[in-house]
Amino acid sequence: MTALALTFISNIGGMIIVVALRRVVESRPQLVLFAIGLSQLGLMLLPTLFVHRRQSLPAGQLLRLRPAPALAYPAALLGTLAIHVIGSGYLLVQKLYLIPPKVYDFFHSSNVAEMRLFTAHTPLELAAMVVIAALIPGVSEELLFRGVAQRSLERDLPPARAIIFTSMLFAVVHLQPVNLVVLFGLACFLGYLAWKTGSIFPSMLAHFFFNAGSILVAYIYGDVPDTPHPARDAASTLASMLLPVGIAIIILLLVIDWLRRQERPADSHGHHIGGMPPDADNPESSTFPNQLL
Numbered sequence: 001m002t003a004l005a006l007t008f009i010s011n012i013g014g015m016i017i018v019v020a021l022r023r024v025v026e027s028r029p030q031l032v033l034f035a036i037g038l039s040q041l042g043l044m045l046l047p048t049l050f051v052h053r054r055q056s057l058p059a060g061q062l063l064r065l066r067p068a069p070a071l072a073y074p075a076a077l078l079g080t081l082a083i084h085v086i087g088s089g090y091l092l093v094q095k096l097y098l099i100p101p102k103v104y105d106f107f108h109s110s111n112v113a114e115m116r117l118f119t120a121h122t123p124l125e126l127a128a129m130v131v132i133a134a135l136i137p138g139v140s141e142e143l144l145f146r147g148v149a150q151r152s153l154e155r156d157l158p159p160a161r162a163i164i165f166t167s168m169l170f171a172v173v174h175l176q177p178v179n180l181v182v183l184f185g186l187a188c189f190l191g192y193l194a195w196k197t198g199s200i201f202p203s204m205l206a207h208f209f210f211n212a213g214s215i216l217v218a219y220i221y222g223d224v225p226d227t228p229h230p231a232r233d234a235a236s237t238l239a240s241m242l243l244p245v246g247i248a249i250i251i252l253l254l255v256i257d258w259l260r261r262q263e264r265p266a267d268s269h270g271h272h273i274g275g276m277p278p279d280a281d282n283p284e285s286s287t288f289p290n291q292l293l
Contacts (some may be wrong), residue, residue, distance in 0.1 A: 076203065
């Protein structure tokens with residue numbers, strides 16, 4: 001409930017800031033980015049850091065502020081890159097076969113303005129967008145979702161359910177219906193990564209990498225078109241992506257298998273990080289076992 005409240009406050013607060021700056025934004029659209037960054041910092045990151053004081057867990061455990069194994073960072077980057085490629089393929093399949101054209105066009109057109117907002121045209125704009133739309137969300141959203149939200153749920157739910165519930169919330173609050181499945185898949189990977197390593201830092205790096213990669217692609221290839229590409233172009237692109245998507249699936253499976261085989265970290269009492277506190281009536285009870293379910 002705390003995570004849901006913070007997310008609601010952040011999104012509504014961001015909208016209020018944009019409306020308050022409406023006249024200025026109309027002449028300088030770049031200030032929308034400033035409003036978004038301000039809402040992330042002031043209405044998500046700072047409240048998240050404040051809320052941890054009301055939790056029974058120490059801040060380090062609640063927010064997973066502990067070092068991760070060195071190999072967890074390249075694994076996070078490889079897994080995120082694979083999800084980026086797989087997600088691109090899925091979006092084409094979704095466009096061609098899963099969503100009626102009129103429905104797709106409606107949601108696509110509603111996202112064009114937002115997508116263009118994050119399309120840089122100069123190196124300075126690129127640097128600013130990487131900070132506002134990749135670095136800040138990578139820190140604030142991970143502390144909220146993979147930190148406070150998921151970690152709190154892990155005390156009452158099996159890890160798999162905590163990860164799935166948090167991932168659903170993460171995907172929904174981004175208000176991007178076309179990207180809902182991709183965001184959910186990314187969030188599940190980030191949630192498993194944070195749970196398995198006991199650290200928030202690999203998921204922060206992966207989140208930053210995912211957003212920064214999207215910004216860089218938009219910078220390289222230019223503006224987003226007003227209308228979707230014709231279906232025949234999408235089908236041709238999909239055919240050319242079969243091999244990259246296949247390779248990405250193999251890489252993602254290898255990363256997940258490597259994570260699965262890693263021992264989860266334990267605290268000074270020998271309890272696995274990210275689990276429920278031991279039952280006071282049963283001293284032999286531990287936290288969550290070292291498996292997902």
